[in-house]
Amino acid sequence: MKQQIVVSGIGGQGVLFVTRILAEAAIEMGMEVLTSETHGMAMRGGTVISHVKVGPFTSPLIREGQADIGLFLHAGNLEVHRGFLKPEGLIYVNRDKGGDKEAIDATRIAREHGSLVVANLVLLGFTVRRGDLFCDAAAIEAVLKRISPEKQLAGNLEGFRLGLASR
Amino acid sequence: MIDHAEQRVLMGNEAIGRGLVEEGCTLAAAYPGTPASEILSSVVAFAKETGVALHAEWSVNEKVACETALANSMAGRRSAVAMKQVGLNVAADPFTRATYLGVKGGFILIAADDPGPHSSQTEQDSRLFAHFAKAPVFDPSSPREAREMVAEAFALSEKYEIPVILRPTTRVCHARQNVACHAPAPLKQKANFAKNPGRWVATPQFLTGLHRLLNEKLDRIAEETAFAPVLTPGDGLHPKICIVASGVAYAHASELLETLGPDGKIDLYQVRLACPLHQPFIGEIREHYEKVLVLEETDAVIEMQLGPGGVNGRGSGDVPRQGELTPDIIEAILRKFLDLPAAPAAMAAKKGIRPSLCAGCGHRAAFYAIRETFPKGIFPSDIGCYTLGMNFGAVDTCHCMGACIGQGAGFYHAYAAGGADFPTIVVTVGDSTFFHAGIPGLINAVFQGARFILVILDNATTAMTGHQPTPQLGVRADGSEGRKVFIPDLVRACGVRHLREIDPYDVEAFTAALKEADGFIRSPEGDIAVLIAGHACIVNRAARKAQAVFVMSITDDCIGCRACIDTFECPAILFDEAENRARIDQNRCIGCGVCVHVCPASAIQADGGKP
Numbered sequence: 001m002k003q004q005i006v007v008s009g010i011g012g013q014g015v016l017f018v019t020r021i022l023a024e025a026a027i028e029m030g031m032e033v034l035t036s037e038t039h040g041m042a043m044r045g046g047t048v049i050s051h052v053k054v055g056p057f058t059s060p061l062i063r064e065g066q067a068d069i070g071l072f073l074h075a076g077n078l079e080v081h082r083g084f085l086k087p088e089g090l091i092y093v094n095r096d097k098g099g100d101k102e103a104i105d106a107t108r109i110a111r112e113h114g115s116l117v118v119a120n121l122v123l124l125g126f127t128v129r130r131g132d133l134f135c136d137a138a139a140i141e142a143v144l145k146r147i148s149p150e151k152q153l154a155g156n157l158e159g160f161r162l163g164l165a166s167r
Numbered sequence: 168m169i170d171h172a173e174q175r176v177l178m179g180n181e182a183i184g185r186g187l188v189e190e191g192c193t194l195a196a197a198y199p200g201t202p203a204s205e206i207l208s209s210v211v212a213f214a215k216e217t218g219v220a221l222h223a224e225w226s227v228n229e230k231v232a233c234e235t236a237l238a239n240s241m242a243g244r245r246s247a248v249a250m251k252q253v254g255l256n257v258a259a260d261p262f263t264r265a266t267y268l269g270v271k272g273g274f275i276l277i278a279a280d281d282p283g284p285h286s287s288q289t290e291q292d293s294r295l296f297a298h299f300a301k302a303p304v305f306d307p308s309s310p311r312e313a314r315e316m317v318a319e320a321f322a323l324s325e326k327y328e329i330p331v332i333l334r335p336t337t338r339v340c341h342a343r344q345n346v347a348c349h350a351p352a353p354l355k356q357k358a359n360f361a362k363n364p365g366r367w368v369a370t371p372q373f374l375t376g377l378h379r380l381l382n383e384k385l386d387r388i389a390e391e392t393a394f395a396p397v398l399t400p401g402d403g404l405h406p407k408i409c410i411v412a413s414g415v416a417y418a419h420a421s422e423l424l425e426t427l428g429p430d431g432k433i434d435l436y437q438v439r440l441a442c443p444l445h446q447p448f449i450g451e452i453r454e455h456y457e458k459v460l461v462l463e464e465t466d467a468v469i470e471m472q473l474g475p476g477g478v479n480g481r482g483s484g485d486v487p488r489q490g491e492l493t494p495d496i497i498e499a500i501l502r503k504f505l506d507l508p509a510a511p512a513a514m515a516a517k518k519g520i521r522p523s524l525c526a527g528c529g530h531r532a533a534f535y536a537i538r539e540t541f542p543k544g545i546f547p548s549d550i551g552c553y554t555l556g557m558n559f560g561a562v563d564t565c566h567c568m569g570a571c572i573g574q575g576a577g578f579y580h581a582y583a584a585g586g587a588d589f590p591t592i593v594v595t596v597g598d599s600t601f602f603h604a605g606i607p608g609l610i611n612a613v614f615q616g617a618r619f620i621l622v623i624l625d626n627a628t629t630a631m632t633g634h635q636p637t638p639q640l641g642v643r644a645d646g647s648e649g650r651k652v653f654i655p656d657l658v659r660a661c662g663v664r665h666l667r668e669i670d671p672y673d674v675e676a677f678t679a680a681l682k683e684a685d686g687f688i689r690s691p692e693g694d695i696a697v698l699i700a701g702h703a704c705i706v707n708r709a710a711r712k713a714q715a716v717f718v719m720s721i722t723d724d725c726i727g728c729r730a731c732i733d734t735f736e737c738p739a740i741l742f743d744e745a746e747n748r749a750r751i752d753q754n755r756c757i758g759c760g761v762c763v764h765v766c767p768a769s770a771i772q773a774d775g776g777k778p
Contacts (some may be wrong), residue, residue, distance in 0.1 A: 010520055023176045023343045033176065034309070035343040040201035040286030041631060044552060045738050047519020058309070059422040060342035060415070063494045064513040079517040107754065116754055 001031065002055035003134045004062045008081040009073030011043035014120035018071065019050035021124065024143040025135040026054045036060040047074075049081055054134045071127055073106070073120055092127040094119060102130075109162050118159025125163020137164055177346040179310035179339040183249075183277060184209025186317030191352045192247050193272070194222045194239035196232035198603065199632035200251030201286035202340035203279035207249055208633070211645050217351050225635050225644045228568070228603040229254035233261045237274065237330075241367060242358040244272040245321055252280045252293050253567065257604070262330065263300045267377045268369055269328040269384075272356055273321035276302075280336045282464040282491040288550070288567060290489065292466040294441045297332045301381055303388055304332040306441040306463075308418040310344040316439070319393075327384045334441070336464055338415040338491075385443050394440035396448050402432035409434035410504075411452070411478075412462040413441050413469060419494040420462050423501055430505055438463075444472040453477065460485065460504045464492050479504055524555045526739040527711075527757035529702025530624050533671035534561035535735055535765065537593050537622065540681045544591045547574040549605075551597040552631045553624050559736045562595070569604025571596050576608070576617035583618070591685050592619035598654060599629040599637045606657060613662040613695050618688040620681065621697045623654060626704040634706070658697050665696040672702055672714075674764045705757060716758035717773035719751045724770035735765045 005022060009015040019035050026033035034057050038048040051062045067084045072093040085091060094106040106122035113122075121144075128137050140160060148156045177185060184206050187195055197207035211223045222239075226232035229250040236246040250258060255278045262276060278293035297304035305320055307313035313335050320331040365373050388394065396411065399421065410433065412420045417437045424431035434456075438444065441463070452459055452473065461470045461480035470480040479485040486492070486500055495513065502509055524531045534556040537546065548554060548562040549571040556562035564574055575594035582589035596605050601623050609621065629635040636642040641651035658666055665687045671677045677700065684696035703710030719739075727747040731740050739756035742749055749770075760773040 011522060012525070020176070020343070027174055027176050027345055033343070033345055036338060037178075037341045037343070038285070039204075039341050039633075041522050041552075041554075042285070044522040044525060044555060044631070045520065046522030057422055059419040059494055060309070060338055060344075061419065061494050063498065065511075077519065080519045081516070083514050083516050111754065 001134060002057070003053075003069065004067045005052040005054070005069045005071065005133075006062060006067045006081060006084045007050040007052065007071045007073070008077040009048055009120070010077070011045045011048050013073045014117060015048050015050050015073060018073075018120050018124055019052060020147065021140060021143050022052045022054075022135070024147060025139040028139045028142055029135055031134070032056055034058075034060045047077060047080055049077075069127070069132060071123055073123060090130070090132050092123060092130070094123045104163065104166055106163065109166070110159060113158060113162055115155050115159070118155055121156055121159035122163035122166075125160040126166055127163075129164050129166070173347045173349070174345045175348050176343050177310055177314075178205060178341060178343050179307075179313050179335055180205035180279075180341070181209040182310040182314040182344070182346045183317060183333070183335065185213050185346070185348060186314040187247050187275075188213040188217060188219055188221070189349055189351045190318050190321050191245050191354055191356070192221060192321075193244040193354055193356060194236055195247045195249065196224050196226045196236045197249040198226055198229045198232055198254055199629050199635045200254050201632055202281055202337040203249050203251045203254070203277065204632040204635070205340070206277060206279075207644060208635075215645070219351050219354065221354070223644050227638060229258040230261060233258035233265075233276065237261060237265055237270065240270040240272040240274040242272065242360045244356040244358060245274075246272055247275045247277065249277040250279070251287060252278050252291055253288060254278070255293055255296055257568065259296075259300075262302075265330045266301045267374060267381055268366055269381075270324060270330050271328065271361075273324040274330040275317065275320045275324065275333050276330060277333045277335070279340050280334055280465065282336055285337055288565070290465050292464070292468060293332060293334045294468040295466050297334070298442045298468060301385060302330055302332050303385070303440060304334050304442045305439060306413040307333070307335050307339050307439075308413070308415055308437065310339060310342055311346050312439075313339055314346055323388070327388060329381070329384050334414075336415055388440075389443040389446040391445075395445045396436040396438045399435045399437070401434045402429070404429075405433045407456055408458040409436060409452070409456045410460045410462060411436045411438060411469060411473075413438040414464055416462040416464055416492045416497060419492070419497045420501065423494060423498050427501070427505070427507070430507055433505070438469055441468055442472070444469060449473055458504070460500070462486065462492065462497060462500070465489075521558065522555060523558060523736055523738050524552060525705060526737050526755050527705040527759040527761075528552070529626060529671050529700065529705070530556065531735065531737065532674060532702070532761045533595070533622060533624060533677065533700040534559065535761075536671065536674050536677045536681060537561055537595070538734070540678050541591045541593060541685070544593050545578050546593050546595065547571040547578065548595045549597065549600045551600055551629075553595060553597055556595065559734060568600055569596070569608055572605050572608030572612055572621065575619040575621065576612040576615060579617040579619050580615075589618070591688075593681070594619055594621045595624055596621065597629075598623060598625040598627065598639065599635070601654065602637055602639075606661060609658070609661040609663070609695070616694060618694055620684045620688060621695060623658075623697065623699045625654060625699050625701045627701075627710070628704050628707065630704045630706065634704070654699060658699075663695055663697050665693070666699070667697075668699040668701055670702050671700040672759060672761055674761060705759070711757065715760070716775065717760040718775050719756050719758060719760065719762065720772050720774070721749050721751055722770045722772055724768050725749055725766075726768045726770070728767060730767050731762060731765050731771065735762060737762055
């Protein structure tokens with residue numbers, strides 16, 4: 001099993017947390033994993049991207065046109081990072097309108113749930129639900145239970161499950 | 168299958184921190200800087216978790232960190248110092264002498280390079296610095312290898328009594344990988360400083376001898392078979408060509424060759440110790456291969472040691488001489504080298520959103536007041552989140568840590584020499600940067616009679632690198648309490664007589680203080696005026712909870728002039744092109760209320776104000 005995933009967003013949306021969850025989920029499933037993250041200045045509201053490579057890879061970066069799946073926390077980034085996806089690559093996007101099968105208004109769902117910060121987990125749940133990720137919901141929940149700070153665990157799980165249950 | 172019990176997903180910097188703790192490091196010192204910042208915090212976390220009693224500190228700058236760690240090594244104990252590549256410029260003075268004098272306890276200097284650069288003021292190659300300083304340098308290609316090299320570097324350092332550099336790059340520091348974790352070795356090295364003035368004081372008469380000894384050490388290291396480049400053999404169908412690669416460029420090349428199928432089955436060497444290059448390897452390469460491609464970041468360090476001519480690399484124009492070697496760039500180089508058709512060109516992508524100060528950031532309020540008060544001012548600034556003040560015209564220069572204060576003085580002398588009039592110069596520096604390298608500049612500026620306004624943007628943290636505490640906070644790296652060192656005391660001790668402390672959220676009071684300061688620097692007895700703009704970083708949840716929250720809105724009085732967008736650049740104020748008016752993005756607004764000052768039509772309203 002080999003899978004290449006990009007997680008795209010803007011600084012502050014929790015791209016790094018989603019990246020870490022996916023990496024930990026790979027370990028949970030007994031797979032090799034390599035990721036690459038954006039730190040530093042760009043985290044102040046700039047465009048950020050993480051690469052997640054599950055399986056026997058040596059390079060932490062994904063080349064143009066090689067990603068199997070893209071999680072877009074910020075719809076505007078489609079124009080910036082879509083090029084990482086294979087032509088047949090799957091895109092899951094947080095978008096307030098559109099309604100195509102791959103989009104979900106994770107920001108609205110998270111806000112209604114009472115915590116904007118879990119929009120990233122709503123999108124992750126939505127993506128897991130579609131069944132194309134290397135890992136299943138149980139693996140993600142196990143990771144969330146392991147790495148969430150105590151105070152945020154309930155909210156994180158709820159956010160993830162809201163995404164999982166959507167449509 | 169992976170052994171679950173031992174495997175953890177670690178970032179490269181965490182893997183290095185874990186390695187230091189497991190390998191018996193007794194003192195680790197660092198100054199934060201991307202991409203190296205997480206190394207020291209990992210040392211602290213893993214030492215706590217495994218019950219190891221070591222000393223870990225956020226030093227005030229890299230020079231001090233290096234000197235502190237060197238003394239621990241002189242006392243016979245394993246030591247490490249971590250910094251970003253430009254931090255090594257600051258630590259250059261103690262480090263270059265340390266190779267001559269050597270060390271006792273294993274000593275590793277971790278210099279994290281940033282090809283690209285992604286978050287740095289240069290993309291210099293610390294391996295080239297290692298060559299200049301005559302230190303061996305390891306070049307890891309992954310987090311796991313960085314962890315392994317910590318053990319190798321300590322052993323090498325102790326065997327030859329030489330300081331060793333570990334040089335990861337951003338793509339190693341900020342990669343995550345499953346890494347095996349073990350229990351730390353028990354700390355056995357008791358402090359034992361053996362006096363030896365001919366070595367530790369080393370006046371010039373001793374130095375030729377020490378230099379000879381250093382050269383001999385390097386010659387012997389270059390012969391060690393343990394550091395011979397590692398060959399992944401091809402299928403033998405391309406016997407006369409090979410690739411020599413190091414660092415993450417090796418990781419990219421290795422994966423790319425695999426994707427090329429039979430065409431990619433050529434000999435691939437990984438150089439792990441980039442300097443000194445294994446001496447027998449140089450002869451072997453020349454003897455066995457007709458075509459050699461060298462892939463390394465960021466300068467031609469291996470290429471240089473292989474000797475002039477005869478290889479494909481930077482010298483021959485086959486490898487770009489600047490910028491990061493991304494997998495896409497390396498693919499193009501490989502295809503050309505192997506006479507394969509070029510890959511289809513990537514589709515043009517739009518540029519992303521540029522970073523910006525957070526909604527509610529106190530720096531924005533200060534910058535707004537500075538630029539509005541002195542529209543013709545000159546604004547030297549420095550390194551930190553606040554460099555983003557350049558987005559709205561409040562930052563004119565950014566050079567290196569602490570430079571803004573020397574620059575402020577230099578601009579004053581440039582204009583005022585011979586008694587000419589001078590523009591108001593407002594220098595902005597962060598609290599951590601002021602501690603790092605601002606103090607000597609301030610003493611000098613006062614003594615040399617410069618006249619400018621220094622605004623210390625005090626957000627009570629080192630924000631951009633992940634919120635490391637400053638000496639004023641009174642919290643050490645391990646969470647223990649330290650004696651606070653106060654910025655106002657330091658400012659006064661530098662000879663400054665005009666000092667005010669104001670919260671920049673109070674735009675009127677801050678503006679008044681700026682005008683008063685301008686009066687002072689222009690008065691007959693005036694010199695430097697210092698304003699400490701104190702407002703805690705709003706990313707700090709406790710600080711944010713303590714401040715008043717307003718409900719912000721933009722009324723129909725909005726005339727669509729975009730002043731709030733262009734002069735304030737708050738990410739929570741959006742421009743609705745269809746309606747030709749500004750709107751508040753309630754998802755991002757934190758209700759600081761500062762923006763009411765920026766609307767010429769008074770259309771921005773703040774309601775409430777309850778903390």
